[in-house]
Amino acid sequence: MQYYEDVEIGDTNEFGAYEVTGEEIVEFADQYDPQPFHTDEEAASESAFGELVASGWHTASICMRLLVEGALEEQAAMGARGVDELRWRRPVTPGDVLSVRTEVLDKRVSESDPRRGYVDTLLEGRNQNDAVVISWIGLGMIERRDPET
């Protein structure tokens, strides 16, 4: 198990892959983002995108899945306070295969709770052509191994 003390600024990590099907794009969007360019191939072809594209929240959720499996499962993770600078940089379309790269930007101990460490991590989601489709800075929390030190 990885604790706050084990995380170093500059640490990088890569994991994936996740294939995004048209069926999953429509299923997610029907439930959570029912805009025509996410739910209807024909309407999407007449939109500014020109084809069916994944909801940005779907793309984020897929990257979260990769992050959990690739990193958080081995960490004493305590959730996240939020995310800064979330950007949808390129459309995600049916058949895309996503992977994730992370880089630790900063870390510090919580001033209000010494059992808790804050770790800021840049996350980039890339497609099969190594093009960045999404990025954000995650404001994560992770347990300290020894809060007394």
Place this chain on the structure above:
Amino acid sequence: MQYYEDVEIGDTNEFGAYEVTGEEIVEFADQYDPQPFHTDEEAASESAFGELVASGWHTASICMRLLVEGALEEQAAMGARGVDELRWRRPVTPGDVLSVRTEVLDKRVSESDPRRGYVDTLLEGRNQNDAVVISWIGLGMIERRDPET
């Protein structure tokens, strides 16, 4: 249909509600955020949260659904470039009923594409006790009615 010209800085809007069930919390998290405090009631009771809580991406996606139904369906919306200052302010737990409040913070025409307007909108998701559980600033795009003017 509402275009860029119809949006005014300071405009506010409220819509909802969406009841979040424990079943849906687990279903979303199994697929996209399989951390124990999102997927397993017993593990969650032993976590820092003390009970099952929704994935932050799930909460965001529910608010997106309310935003689409409450506002974007009537707009010439062109998607969003991203989101700033996404914050998960309070846990969302089974039985919570979420609603959304929006406020337009800024608007301007794209310098690279005069058919496109940028609208920055603060979104707050609240629970049945009117407590803010999530907030973000959406960087939306909306068509101009008349790009020539």
